[in-house]
Amino acid sequence: xxxxxxxxxxxxxxxxxxxxxxxxxxxxxxxxxxxxxxxxxxxxxxxxxxxxxxxxxxxxxxxxxxxxxxxxxxxxxxxxxxxxxxxxxxxxxxxxxxxxxxxxxxxxxxxxxxxxxxxxxxxxxxxxxxxxxxxxxxxxxxxxxxxxxxxxxxxxxxxxxxxxxxxxxxxxxxxxxxxxxxxxxxxxxxxxxxxxxxxxxxxxxxxxxxxxxxxxxxxxxxxxxxxxxxxxxxxxxxxxxxxxxxxxxxxxxxxxxxxxxxxxxxxxxxxxxxxxxxxxxxxxxxxxxxxxx
Numbered sequence: 001x002x003x004x005x006x007x008x009x010x011x012x013x014x015x016x017x018x019x020x021x022x023x024x025x026x027x028x029x030x031x032x033x034x035x036x037x038x039x040x041x042x043x044x045x046x047x048x049x050x051x052x053x054x055x056x057x058x059x060x061x062x063x064x065x066x067x068x069x070x071x072x073x074x075x076x077x078x079x080x081x082x083x084x085x086x087x088x089x090x091x092x093x094x095x096x097x098x099x100x101x102x103x104x105x106x107x108x109x110x111x112x113x114x115x116x117x118x119x120x121x122x123x124x125x126x127x128x129x130x131x132x133x134x135x136x137x138x139x140x141x142x143x144x145x146x147x148x149x150x151x152x153x154x155x156x157x158x159x160x161x162x163x164x165x166x167x168x169x170x171x172x173x174x175x176x177x178x179x180x181x182x183x184x185x186x187x188x189x190x191x192x193x194x195x196x197x198x199x200x201x202x203x204x205x206x207x208x209x210x211x212x213x214x215x216x217x218x219x220x221x222x223x224x225x226x227x228x229x230x231x232x233x234x235x236x237x238x239x240x241x242x243x244x245x246x247x248x249x250x251x252x253x254x255x256x257x258x259x260x261x262x263x264x265x266x267x268x269x270x271x272x273x274x275x276x277x278x279x280x281x282x283x284x285x286x287x288x289x290x291x292x293x
């Protein structure tokens with residue numbers, strides 16, 4: 001089905017339902033030549049990136065080039081942080097449409113992404129991820145060749161410990177970017193946040209992301225190949241980002257409560273409902289539907 005109920009009972013588009021302005025096959029045919037040029041730029045850029053990733057200026061510039069190759073020709077940022085605000089150790093971005101949120105965090109915050117180790121094995125994206133010093137997470141049930149948008153119940157204990165150590169040792173410099181929904185979807189509602197990103201009870205930087213396209217929806221709602229094809233073939237998409245003031249845990253607030261409050265505030269800013277799904281239940285539903293076919 002294309003609709004799902006949100007936590008407040010209001011109808012919402014199902015997390016895996018695309019919102020294409022034109023049929024995807026048509027867009028792929030029309031955008032094939034554009035995709036070839038962009039892919040060539042990505043390959044060349046990744047080769048340059050891995051040789052100079054230790055230098056901030058080219059690292060930032062090449063990350064923006066990667067975003068351009070994936071169709072983000074227009075990027076608008078509303079940064080609501082105060083001039084004297086201190087840097088925070090953890091940047092949380094939502095909704096998690098796909099690859100672009102991590103690239104934006106690397107471009108704008110010079111952040112190290114926290115992401116699945118699966119992406120570090122990709123030919124192009126993987127070289128960028130590894131050179132960028134990403135905090136990689138190996139999910140227990142993620143298998144090579146899976147066609148579902150990656151999702152799992154919880155990151156490993158090692159990843160939680162690494163994030164906690166990063167927050168404790170943070171004295172400025174490069175934050176870690178985290179996608180707390182734990183899986184990709186179309187952004188029509190916010191999935192439930194995993195508490196792991198908030199477990200250190202350290203300040204977090206909420207970042208709200210929106211996209212608009214006159215062609216196809218570039219969200220990662222199926223296979224990785226389809227996600228990359230949609231990003232490479234769409235002629236143009238606009239990425240609008242709102243950076244909210246840093247959020248700190250309140251007195252007596254534990255990680256789940258902190259995560260739930262930040263999620264609610266981000267959903268209000270985005271103007272989207274709170275989904276009744278989390279990553280685990282969304283994947284379970286997807287797999288059940290595949291087995292029933």
